[in-house]
Amino acid sequence: MTAATVPAQGVGEPVAQPGRPRPAGTFSSAVRAALRRPAVLVALGWVVLVVLSSALAGVLAPHDPLAQDLDHTLSGPTGTYLLGTDELGRDLLSRILHGGGSLLLAALIPLAVSYLLGVPAGLLVGYVGGKADAVADFVVNVLFAIPALVIVLAVAVVSNNNLLVMTVIFGVIISGGIFRLVRASTQASRDLLYVDAARVSGVARWTILLRHILPNVLGPLIVQGFLLYSGAFLFLTSLSFLGLGFDPQQPSWGQLVFDASGHLDTDPWMMVPIGIVLIATVAALNYLGNSLLATLPTARRARLLTPLRRPQLPPEAAARAAGERRRSSAADPADHDLPLVVEDLVVSFRTSEGGWQSVVDGVSFAVRQGQTLCLVGESGCGKTMTAMATLGLLPEGGAAAGSVRLGGRELLTLSEKDMAQVRGSQIALISQEPMVALDPCFSVRSQLGEVVTLHRGGSRVEVRQRVHDLLRLVGIPNAEAVAKSYPHQLSGGMAQRVCIALALAGEPRVLIADEPTTALDPTIQAEILDLLRSLQESLGLALVLVTHDLGVVADIGDVAAVMYAGQIVELAPVDELLATPRHPYSRGLLDAMPEDAVRGEQLPTIPGVVPLPQDWPAHCRFAARCPLAADACREGTIPLIRVGDERSSRCIRTDELDPIPGLAKTGAIR
Ligand SMILES: Nc1ncnc2c1ncn2[C@@H]1O[C@H](COP(=O)(O)OP(=O)(O)OP(=O)(O)O)[C@@H](O)[C@H]1O
Numbered sequence: 001m002t003a004a005t006v007p008a009q010g011v012g013e014p015v016a017q018p019g020r021p022r023p024a025g026t027f028s029s030a031v032r033a034a035l036r037r038p039a040v041l042v043a044l045g046w047v048v049l050v051v052l053s054s055a056l057a058g059v060l061a062p063h064d065p066l067a068q069d070l071d072h073t074l075s076g077p078t079g080t081y082l083l084g085t086d087e088l089g090r091d092l093l094s095r096i097l098h099g100g101g102s103l104l105l106a107a108l109i110p111l112a113v114s115y116l117l118g119v120p121a122g123l124l125v126g127y128v129g130g131k132a133d134a135v136a137d138f139v140v141n142v143l144f145a146i147p148a149l150v151i152v153l154a155v156a157v158v159s160n161n162n163l164l165v166m167t168v169i170f171g172v173i174i175s176g177g178i179f180r181l182v183r184a185s186t187q188a189s190r191d192l193l194y195v196d197a198a199r200v201s202g203v204a205r206w207t208i209l210l211r212h213i214l215p216n217v218l219g220p221l222i223v224q225g226f227l228l229y230s231g232a233f234l235f236l237t238s239l240s241f242l243g244l245g246f247d248p249q250q251p252s253w254g255q256l257v258f259d260a261s262g263h264l265d266t267d268p269w270m271m272v273p274i275g276i277v278l279i280a281t282v283a284a285l286n287y288l289g290n291s292l293l294a295t296l297p298t299a300r301r302a303r304l305l306t307p308l309r310r311p312q313l314p315p316e317a318a319a320r321a322a323g324e325r326r327r328s329s330a331a332d333p334a335d336h337d338l339p340l341v342v343e344d345l346v347v348s349f350r351t352s353e354g355g356w357q358s359v360v361d362g363v364s365f366a367v368r369q370g371q372t373l374c375l376v377g378e379s380g381c382g383k384t385m386t387a388m389a390t391l392g393l394l395p396e397g398g399a400a401a402g403s404v405r406l407g408g409r410e411l412l413t414l415s416e417k418d419m420a421q422v423r424g425s426q427i428a429l430i431s432q433e434p435m436v437a438l439d440p441c442f443s444v445r446s447q448l449g450e451v452v453t454l455h456r457g458g459s460r461v462e463v464r465q466r467v468h469d470l471l472r473l474v475g476i477p478n479a480e481a482v483a484k485s486y487p488h489q490l491s492g493g494m495a496q497r498v499c500i501a502l503a504l505a506g507e508p509r510v511l512i513a514d515e516p517t518t519a520l521d522p523t524i525q526a527e528i529l530d531l532l533r534s535l536q537e538s539l540g541l542a543l544v545l546v547t548h549d550l551g552v553v554a555d556i557g558d559v560a561a562v563m564y565a566g567q568i569v570e571l572a573p574v575d576e577l578l579a580t581p582r583h584p585y586s587r588g589l590l591d592a593m594p595e596d597a598v599r600g601e602q603l604p605t606i607p608g609v610v611p612l613p614q615d616w617p618a619h620c621r622f623a624a625r626c627p628l629a630a631d632a633c634r635e636g637t638i639p640l641i642r643v644g645d646e647r648s649s650r651c652i653r654t655d656e657l658d659p660i661p662g663l664a665k666t667g668a669i670r
Helices: 027-035 038-055 092-099 101-106 108-128 130-145 147-158 163-190 195-198 205-241 253-261 269-296 316-328 383-390 414-420 444-458 460-473 479-482 492-504 523-541 550-556 574-579 584-589
Strands: 341-350 356-367 372-376 397-405 427-430 510-514 542-547 559-564 567-573 641-644 646-650
Touching: 027 038, 027 372, 038 101, 092 253, 092 269, 092 542, 101 108, 101 205, 108 130, 108 163, 108 205, 130 163, 130 253, 130 584, 147 163, 147 205, 195 205, 195 427, 195 492, 205 253, 205 269, 253 269, 253 414, 316 523, 341 383, 356 372, 356 383, 356 397, 356 542, 356 559, 356 567, 372 383, 372 550, 383 397, 383 510, 383 542, 427 492, 427 542, 444 460, 444 479, 444 492, 460 479, 460 492, 492 523, 510 523, 523 542, 523 550, 542 550, 559 574, 559 584, 567 574, 567 584
Parallel strands: 372 542, 372 559, 427 510, 510 542
Antiparallel strands: 341 356, 341 397, 559 567, 567 646, 641 646
């Protein structure tokens, strides 16, 4: 069956499946929820009223705000002066209407400065972490320690009372808060699967930050904007109260408060109108911010369990890698025909004691063009870490050593910049969770178009055409309709097809598929496996498929690498492995396949569990669970032993496996 003929489940009208994660609450839904509250509408109404009346002060004000009426000083409300007059007989209502605009506008300056500084810095530092994080944290701590008012007062003296300079400096001081907010949100977003998917597709760092991470930060940023703005507004009112920054000839709210404070004992009314206006405005801004904060969704998307980061090599592994670098800094002609060669791969993680713990230990395999190699084994055997190390993407604290060669070129020693170019264009990943591998904020066309543009470029029309071609290639006939859909409108099978199209967009030679069907219904699983097989045949891809399911291996694999406790314990052509397993672990897995279950009989299982890396014995790691284990198995490390033309097994008792007396179905492995 070719790719084009594999029927796509759910093709037609995009469907939203019950029980599947939708793009959880968005900022607009938070706004809608907040607007359902009457108090929010009142607060919003007040802010709009203040802004409009300030903007239209020239039209609305009944008097000239500077005109003095010395016959009616400190009058209190009258028919002529609705809110009364000040000590020079100036109309308070007109002065209030004219006095807000300059403050409202000036308060935007520190807000803009803090966002201009804090947002890019927070995005970048949150994304790269490491030393940049420590330096930025120090700077922000210094900013937080600065008493803003004292500094701005000093700046007022130095700058000759220049409002612009004072507001810019104030913006710099408060930018630390925005930086911290953005950095925290970026740290929470950087390991989302769709961000990893963009990274794996080779998308540039700033594009990832702006397209895939910034939208997650936008909601909290807008909320914070209300709170920060009201703070800046209050701060500037204080400056104007002190006679700083604002033109003393023109009315301003701080100045009105100052004027009223001189008459508090004798004419307290003067403070009432401006007091109410100020308090109501600041309270309304704060209330709007807090209400949005309360309705903003907290957990927006499912998180990726294993955050993917570029590894830092541990010292001992680095020494090993240095040897590898010398050996293979140039392409290795010996394996030029093998798209992917992994040799003696070791993956280690930093322990809490400061040492290193290996979780993958000396894994070697090679994949030919048009071949599917399956990494199979129970959970925790090191399959995913092997795959991720191959892509140069390990969780934080992880490091890889050994050799991973793509078309003869060593990958483990490439810089992150070079590796980013390799990912997507030469080697690509299809992940387990299609729904979280797609960014819910963007349509299929936009996400696929991004990767197509990156790898092939072209005009808008050409990119669009290529997107449709890719969707058809993965068995989606109504490509135009699906291209317009958003991830939550797709079924699981459709979403996985789109993810496969994403992986193919850069025309890689090698595809890594990590449990690509685990999250799907059984019927859809078969379709996706069919699709992968047909794509692999038609495009001549080398496919590395991670799975715990021997049924999948039987269905799609050419070669199987059975992994146990961080090692390959058997490497064999799939048909030979299925017919005559040459390791007791492979045999145990085969016997435990539910497909072989006999009605009424208990399904055989392998006793015990995979040992944790820290508990790996120095001898055969399967010995504790193996019915064939003998003293010799516990005397030292067991190497991979060649047991056929293309077969090897990490067992010294393979001869006794065929047939295995009393094993598996009869209960020895249980
Ligand atoms: N971030 C991490 N830090 C430390 N150890 C880790 C980390 N991620 C995975 N490991 C360990 O690495 C080992 C191999 O994990 P890996 O995910 O590769 O196994 P797997 O065979 O793919 O299993 P699964 O199918 O459950 O993913 C496990 O012992 C696991 O606990």
